[in-house]
Amino acid sequence: MTITLLSVLLTQSDKILLSRLLPLKVFANYAVAGVLSNALYMLSTPIGAAFYPSFAQLITLRDVATLRLAYHQAAQLSAVVMGSAAIVLIIFADTVLSAWTGNPR
């Protein structure tokens, strides 16, 4: 509960502050970029959620060797799936934005 509340504060406080500190047109650019970059969590969250029960079971069984293997496998899978999408977004930011908004470069 506390972690969720703090995470919401952490991810939303910039938008709340920027909406007050910046002119609307400039804030709109930040908001659009924020929506697209937050979409990356749709790729990383399910991987963490899928491995969590396995981690908990292996900790209960005290099977440290398998736990280490599962941990590194999950980390690599997350880097492959979410990392790849993020890097495409970084390198092709203008292409993605132009295709998504229909706004020419």
Next chain:
Amino acid sequence: MTQDASPILRVLAFGTLLNGFMGIPYQMQLAYGWTKLTIKMNVVAVALLVPILFLVVPRYGGIGAAWVWVALNAGGYLLFGIYFMHLRLCCRKKWRWYGRDVIVPASAALAAALACRYCLPNRASTMIEIVVLVFTSACVVIAAALVSPLVRAPLGAHMLAVVKHVRFRLGQDA
């Protein structure tokens, strides 16, 4: 809008990438029932973020705020969070996490994305741009998977099983 928003998107996506790397270590902390570290780090992060944004945003605008997000994740979470977590929990080899689990796949993905950026057409019609994006995404994922042994091995075994199944079905039909 595309012109103005793309530099911010690049930096924000980088920050979110760094934050996303912390997803699995966070699940591990939860599985151990150890939530104090994340709570403490988030309290410090929120306490720092607001005053820093007040200082940075009026001078540097949206791009400044995006760099604050990167600095928070790189310095706070990836450096201190990972250090303290690997000190206490099962997987003490933090350099293996940084190296094999994060830097190696990310570097391969970056190399593939840069190669596609410079080799493929990038100022064409929307349809061609979408095709380029899909092709690039496939190349980037394959490159990252090939250098990640714990993803490559099960994926290879699974694909081999699919190929064998298809060949078996084709043989049956013939």
